[in-house]
Amino acid sequence: MALRGNLRDFTITQLLNLVNLAQKTGTLVVDGPSEQAYISFREGKLAYARVGQDDGSLAAVLHKANRLTVNQYRAIVERAGKITDKELGLLLINAGYLTQEEILLNLQSYFTEIIRRLFTWVEGFFRFEGEMLAPEDRINVRLDLENIIIEGSRQLREWEQLQDEIPSLDMALKFTDRPLKNVNLSVEEWRVVSYINPRNTMKQIALTNKMNDLDVRRIVYGLLQAGLVEIVRPEGMVIPISPKTFPTQDKEEQKSLVNKLIGRIRSL
Amino acid sequence: MQTVKMVVTGPFSAGKTEFIQSVSEIDVVSTERKISTAAERSVKEATTVAMDFGRITVDEDLVLYLFGTPGQKRFDFMWEILSEGMLGFIVMVDSTRPETFREARSILETFRAYAPTPYVVAANKQDKDDAWDLEDMRHALRLDSKTKFLPCVATDKATVKSVLLELLYSILAEMESGE
Numbered sequence: 001m002a003l004r005g006n007l008r009d010f011t012i013t014q015l016l017n018l019v020n021l022a023q024k025t026g027t028l029v030v031d032g033p034s035e036q037a038y039i040s041f042r043e044g045k046l047a048y049a050r051v052g053q054d055d056g057s058l059a060a061v062l063h064k065a066n067r068l069t070v071n072q073y074r075a076i077v078e079r080a081g082k083i084t085d086k087e088l089g090l091l092l093i094n095a096g097y098l099t100q101e102e103i104l105l106n107l108q109s110y111f112t113e114i115i116r117r118l119f120t121w122v123e124g125f126f127r128f129e130g131e132m133l134a135p136e137d138r139i140n141v142r143l144d145l146e147n148i149i150i151e152g153s154r155q156l157r158e159w160e161q162l163q164d165e166i167p168s169l170d171m172a173l174k175f176t177d178r179p180l181k182n183v184n185l186s187v188e189e190w191r192v193v194s195y196i197n198p199r200n201t202m203k204q205i206a207l208t209n210k211m212n213d214l215d216v217r218r219i220v221y222g223l224l225q226a227g228l229v230e231i232v233r234p235e236g237m238v239i240p241i242s243p244k245t246f247p248t249q250d251k252e253e254q255k256s257l258v259n260k261l262i263g264r265i266r267s268l
Numbered sequence: 269m270q271t272v273k274m275v276v277t278g279p280f281s282a283g284k285t286e287f288i289q290s291v292s293e294i295d296v297v298s299t300e301r302k303i304s305t306a307a308e309r310s311v312k313e314a315t316t317v318a319m320d321f322g323r324i325t326v327d328e329d330l331v332l333y334l335f336g337t338p339g340q341k342r343f344d345f346m347w348e349i350l351s352e353g354m355l356g357f358i359v360m361v362d363s364t365r366p367e368t369f370r371e372a373r374s375i376l377e378t379f380r381a382y383a384p385t386p387y388v389v390a391a392n393k394q395d396k397d398d399a400w401d402l403e404d405m406r407h408a409l410r411l412d413s414k415t416k417f418l419p420c421v422a423t424d425k426a427t428v429k430s431v432l433l434e435l436l437y438s439i440l441a442e443m444e445s446g447e
Contacts, residue, residue: 164370164371164374165370165373165374165377166377167374167377167378167381168377168378168380168381170381171377171380171381224410230410230412231377231380233380233384244352244353245272245353245354245355245385246272246355247270247271247272248270251443254443255440255443255444257270257272257330258355258436258439258440258443259440260326260327260330261272261326261330261332261436262433262436262437262440263326264324264325264326264327264332265291265324265429265432265433265436266429266433268291268324268425268429
């Protein structure tokens, strides 16, 4: 039977566990909330991963990890033409610029980071394509899934707790009366704090700071616990009251109706 | 016939069904089922799985419906459906069960995000010896000073009326401030 379904019913951690136990080879395609991810496995081990618009090429991975400067990256993209990642890797190793181990570690860390991102996806569809193997022109790794699964389970528990605390990112934040003095905040926390305003939803703050839902919830949770902020409805955002709320759209009639209700409840 | 509705929500066993029963003119149409887990069974025998439904007739043209949401998290898909078109909502919290405060806070935030309607929070079972003080509960529930947080005994009609009236006053105040 085809391995496909909804992340609501079958989490990424459960999927990785299944791939690991069944020692599967193929690619897990996940259609997330706004992007698509491809995670390839070989005999139950992580081989390759790519998400969204990232091309997942070796040059891009090394550039993201600050192992290649912007100019070096551009030069490779422009001049190296159709060189494969394997060929590029060999060139870099032969030039003494990077070791084979460094290249593999950077790729492993990049692929693991993609899976960490997937742990925050609770909505979306997945399918496992047994025929779809990791791209041949890319360097594949062989990474055991156990540690990733344990990390994912831990993160899932944290995610569930944070979702209980902050169920909706469509709400905004405002500072409480406590002064924001002598508080030690990390760079990430300051980035969130700098956008706190009843007009900005948490979703907007996350988007502006390029944070995922888990990251922004984690930071907001800390600020809430410290009593520095509170959750408020976004100012200026018109959330239409359902027309079903009142049987009439006339304001005076609506008020009269509420007064009638007050009178009736008093008389009970 | 015109109808309006209010929603009574809160964690499992907060007293939502009793609250509605205290003021409803009909026997509450309750969709209760026997509790399946031992932990929950130790708190009560049956729970609401879809919704409770109470009615207060105002006059021949107007009826107020009170909907109680299921308290167990696995039925939370019903919440958004029930919140559609509500005048306002009441979050019930059991003052004697601090282990449910976090969930109550989460439910409150979820409903606040559904609709910009007024709400009040009712601290139920305030007549019990082991009930938390309102001020302590206000801190634990992280309610700001502007949120109406009212003592309540769900089986006592007078306190239930007072909670409903406070919600209606808030609805009226919001309508007047929005003019």
